[in-house]
Amino acid sequence: MLRSDPSALEVASKLRGVTFQDVECGSVDGKGWGLTATRNLTTTDVNTGDVPKLITIPHDLVLNQQTVEEYAKESREFRELYEAVGRQSARRDVLLFLLVQLARGNPDLPSGTRVVSHSWTEYLRFLPEDVLVPTQWSTDERKLLDGTSLKAALTAKLSSLTSEFDFVFDKSCNLPFWYSVLWETEPRRVQDWIMLDAWYRSRCLELPRSGVSMVPYLDMVNHSSKPTAYYDEDSKDEVVLLLRPGTSVAKGEEITISYGTDKPAAEMLFSYGFLEPTEKGGSLVLPFGVDRDDPLARAKLMAFGEPPKVHVSVDRDGVATWECPFAYLSCLNEEDGLEFRLLQDVEGNRELRVFWLEEDVTDRSKDFEAVLRDHAIYALVRLRAVTILQGCLQEELQQLQSQAYYDSLSSDPAVRKYCKVAAAALREIEAGILETVVDAMQKEQAALVADENVVAYFGSMETAESDLVGDEAANEEEDEDFS
Numbered sequence: 001m002l003r004s005d006p007s008a009l010e011v012a013s014k015l016r017g018v019t020f021q022d023v024e025c026g027s028v029d030g031k032g033w034g035l036t037a038t039r040n041l042t043t044t045d046v047n048t049g050d051v052p053k054l055i056t057i058p059h060d061l062v063l064n065q066q067t068v069e070e071y072a073k074e075s076r077e078f079r080e081l082y083e084a085v086g087r088q089s090a091r092r093d094v095l096l097f098l099l100v101q102l103a104r105g106n107p108d109l110p111s112g113t114r115v116v117s118h119s120w121t122e123y124l125r126f127l128p129e130d131v132l133v134p135t136q137w138s139t140d141e142r143k144l145l146d147g148t149s150l151k152a153a154l155t156a157k158l159s160s161l162t163s164e165f166d167f168v169f170d171k172s173c174n175l176p177f178w179y180s181v182l183w184e185t186e187p188r189r190v191q192d193w194i195m196l197d198a199w200y201r202s203r204c205l206e207l208p209r210s211g212v213s214m215v216p217y218l219d220m221v222n223h224s225s226k227p228t229a230y231y232d233e234d235s236k237d238e239v240v241l242l243l244r245p246g247t248s249v250a251k252g253e254e255i256t257i258s259y260g261t262d263k264p265a266a267e268m269l270f271s272y273g274f275l276e277p278t279e280k281g282g283s284l285v286l287p288f289g290v291d292r293d294d295p296l297a298r299a300k301l302m303a304f305g306e307p308p309k310v311h312v313s314v315d316r317d318g319v320a321t322w323e324c325p326f327a328y329l330s331c332l333n334e335e336d337g338l339e340f341r342l343l344q345d346v347e348g349n350r351e352l353r354v355f356w357l358e359e360d361v362t363d364r365s366k367d368f369e370a371v372l373r374d375h376a377i378y379a380l381v382r383l384r385a386v387t388i389l390q391g392c393l394q395e396e397l398q399q400l401q402s403q404a405y406y407d408s409l410s411s412d413p414a415v416r417k418y419c420k421v422a423a424a425a426l427r428e429i430e431a432g433i434l435e436t437v438v439d440a441m442q443k444e445q446a447a448l449v450a451d452e453n454v455v456a457y458f459g460s461m462e463t464a465e466s467d468l469v470g471d472e473a474a475n476e477e478e479d480e481d482f483s
């Protein structure tokens, strides 16, 4: 499917009742298509109410779960497919709808397999086949991301996309009409589903009233951390793009919106396929590896109820913080006062309960830091957690900095330059964050070791150990005597 050109987009927009005011869509360096001003634009004061509407889009062009429900009412054929495959989630419903529009655009469909047309059937030709998000990278290109926080998320996402696609196939291949449309003439491939998911992720936005939606034409606006425009829904439920109050844009300059502030670099690359020029700081999320030697590991994981993660961040002033709620639970053991009990109700249902110093704290398992904060053991547990986390992050950092493998992939001509540049930028950003956090953890460790409760704890351990040594020596003497 070859992408049409921006002039055709303008013609199509007029036919659909969309208005572009003082702006036009065209190619923008390094960003695909984008929106630029066709004359100098300015707003000086929000209170005058004089905020120029740059684009106005009728409500009926908006695509979300409600659109899919309505389309299912209009199209008997789609209804059959929707009943079999749909209503799993809003996102999946939209993807299913887009898959049908993609197939509907196929000119070779046999007669008798035409589905009701929709404005989105035609709009799809204005979307780029390759969004450059890592789910669309080749296997070798994805290897460039080894060691980054994106690696695990990407593997999981690709596996869930494959399962979703298999589910659509399994449920629809027995429906003769849909077999013919989706799988016979031009069989849909998992790559199509991956592309639809990439479109959804990179072009979806949250409207104030209609919620998470895809909005044609508005989705041609690129992101900036210093955006000049924003979107809204007006009193007629039309979606409008407005110039930000107090903003001026010169003729020929790009109009931008914000796709979200403070998103980690990995998330920007994952969702939109690009990274912003690096500013200081940032954040990342990594899976927290559970200690498999811990006999309580399974119970702890069950009580916690979700895959443990560690979230680290560095603010613009270089101040590092970390968050890993599971680490506190992970560092406690029975000698500290942690206990798991399986309680059984009268009907025989069994439930795992968590106790801390004989108190039932099951409902607070996700926030064990708060459970411990007022106890003398808090500093000690924090020290254990920091020590473990620091080790994990150090390992992650080493992986990120191991250049040899990365270099060999980078010289592979089949690996696209865009992916090399994006992966290298992500690796550099994440290594910078990890270095700062590991340094800060070292300092925190030193401070915790000097904490009075920790000193007292180690002191008591030493006494216990020397008592033990004394006992052992006495035993040895006794043994000797006995012998």
Ligand SMILES: C[S@@+](CC[C@H](N)C(=O)[O-])C[C@H]1O[C@@H](n2cnc3c(N)ncnc32)[C@H](O)[C@@H]1O
Pocket: 030, 031, 032, 033, 034, 127, 128, 131, 132, 202, 203, 219, 220, 221, 222, 223, 224, 271, 272, 273, 274
């Ligand atoms: C909502 S679309 C915007 C229109 C898009 N440029 C196009 O050609 O269709 C989002 C996509 O635009 C591109 N994009 C948006 N802002 C960008 C930026 N600041 N730098 C680089 N690419 C950007 C990315 O490919 C992103 O996935």
